[in-house]
Amino acid sequence: MADSVLVPRPGPKSRPIGRPNEKKPGFLMVSACLLGRPCRYDGQSKKHPLISRLDPAVILPVCPEQMGGLPTPRPPAEICGGSARDVLEGKARVINREGTDVTREYYKGAVETLDLARKWGIRYAVLKEKSPSCAPSCVYDGNFQDRVRPGLGLAAYLLQKNGITLISDEEVSETLLRSIMLELQS
């Protein structure tokens, strides 16, 4: 029964989703800003009402941009001249709004995110859409015009390329999160 994965707590609003299985714990990688951590470019978070209710014991929070050495706050950046794959192959760059090439930092953050995922045996990652690092399906188009196009962030691309299933913050539901937690414990 789906409810068996819930930690019993009073009040549905404060009830965490998911509980680690002591015999076989599985961890879910999550963009840290979705959990309420103020790591975004503007120093804010993007706390998600469902994702932030996941039991902290089953979550591996990551912020590839901070892991790449970028400060918070920082100028927003976009993938310019190609895709995440193009960036990793040296055919495109990540440029911030001030015109500074930050490809090196984004690359470092993506590689470190993949290293963590491998270390922890991550199978699923819930990631923030539109981010040049985390986006699982659409990113800004590189013109700083607030327009999006299909594509992945650098870290998301590396995770997916290495067999990790990506889930957009824009598609999560309580049912989906419960089924992932059950899957992680199986």
Ligand code: SF4
């Ligand atoms: S890099 Fe990812 S986790 Fe960090 S602020 Fe951007 S979207 Fe959130």
